[in-house]
Amino acid sequence: TINDETVELVQPYFEMEDYTLENGKKVCGNVAGLLSWTKAMVVFYGVNREVLPLKANLAKQEGRLKIANAEKDKAQAELDEKQAELDKVQAKFDAAMKEKMDLENDAETCKRKMQAASALIDGLSGEKVRWTQQSKEFKSQIKRLVGDILLCTGFLSYCGPFNQDFRNLLIKDLWETELRAHKIPFSDDLNLISMLVDQPTISEWNLQGLPGDHLSIQNGIIVTKASRYPLLVDPQTQGKAWVINKEQDNELQVNSV
Numbered sequence: 485t486i487n488d489e490t491v492e493l494v495q496p497y498f499e500m501e502d503y504t505l506e507n508g509k510k511v512c513g514n515v516a517g518l519l520s521w522t523k524a525m526v527v528f529y530g531v532n533r534e535v536l537p538l539k540a541n542l543a544k545q546e547g548r549l550k551i552a553n554a555e556k557d558k559a560q561a562e563l564d565e566k567q568a569e570l571d572k573v574q575a576k577f578d579a580a581m582k583e584k585m586d587l588e589n590d591a592e593t594c595k596r597k598m599q600a601a602s603a604l605i606d607g608l609s610g611e612k613v614r615w616t617q618q619s620k621e622f623k624s625q626i627k628r629l630v631g632d633i634l635l636c637t638g639f640l641s642y643c644g645p646f647n648q649d650f651r652n653l654l655i656k657d658l659w660e661t662e663l664r665a666h667k668i669p670f671s672d673d674l675n676l677i678s679m680l681v682d683q684p685t686i687s688e689w690n691l692q693g694l695p696g697d698h699l700s701i702q703n704g705i706i707v708t709k710a711s712r713y714p715l716l717v718d719p720q721t722q723g724k725a726w727v728i729n730k731e732q733d734n735e736l737q738v739n740s741v
Contacts, residue, residue, distance in 0.1 A: 486529045494522060631663050631670025632679065639676055644706045644714065648699045680705050692729040695722060 497503050508516030638659055643651045655676075663670050677686075677698065686704075690696050694704050703723070707714045716723045728738060 486525060491526055491529055494526065498523065498526070625671075628669045628671050631668045632674055634663065634668065635659060635670060635674060636676060636679055639702075640680075640706060640710045643702075644710065648702075651702070677701055677705065680709060689726065689730070692726050693722065694726040 503519065505516055505520050508519040635655060639651070639655065643654060646654070660670065681701075681704075686696075686701060689701070689704050694700055700722070704726070707716075707723075707727070716727075718724050728736065
């Protein structure tokens with residue numbers, strides 16, 4: 485119930501010289517307590533007059549804070565929800581970017597392969613004429629294959645005992661004449677050596693001691709390709725040395741007479 489008017493009414497008493505706690509104790513202890521109480525209440529009123537608005541403002545601000553916290557919690561929940569959606573979208577985006585990079589890498593690889601293929605095609609374009617000619621030659625070679633095989637098998641079967649001149653006589657003068665008479669196609673320039681053996685094999689034979697002339701190579705073909713065991717007339721022992729070197733890995737046993 486204390487108000488400004490009450491404080492104003494008691495203010496003159498506070499200005500009196502004898503309105504003190506010490507003077508009150510001289511008169512009566514109760515008077516001293518009442519005197520001290522009045523001063524204390526005035527001081528409390530002055531303090532409380534400033535504190536009450538602060539309390540009211542505090543309550544008001546606490547209400548606002550409660551509302552703000554509720555709004556904050558709601559906003560945080562919405563933020564969490566949006567963050568979860570963002571994480572899903574980000575994951576999809578990352579997967580799409582990875583797929584894009586993979587596709588770009590595949591496209592780059594395919595592009596390099598296409599460029600290499602184009603370069604290869606351009607580089608081989610000059611071979612088209614040769615391939616066309618070779619294709620025609622293959623067709624012609626197939627037609628002549630029967631006659632060529634007849635000459636090769638005849639050479640392996642019958643030419644072994646004879647020298648180079650007689651072998652040429654058999655092949656060129658007798659057998660080719662018979663083939664023409666029976667209209668069997670064959671190659672006029674047939675090379676028996678290249679037909680029956682490749683060059684690396686010939687080189688290996690030479691390293692093993694076989695001489696490099698045509699007769700020796702033909703003899704080597706007969707030894708390795710014919711179905712019958714060969715009988716070597718070998719006064720210079722070149723054939724014997726070659727056979728020993730050639731078959732050393734097969735543990736060939738040689739009996740010297």
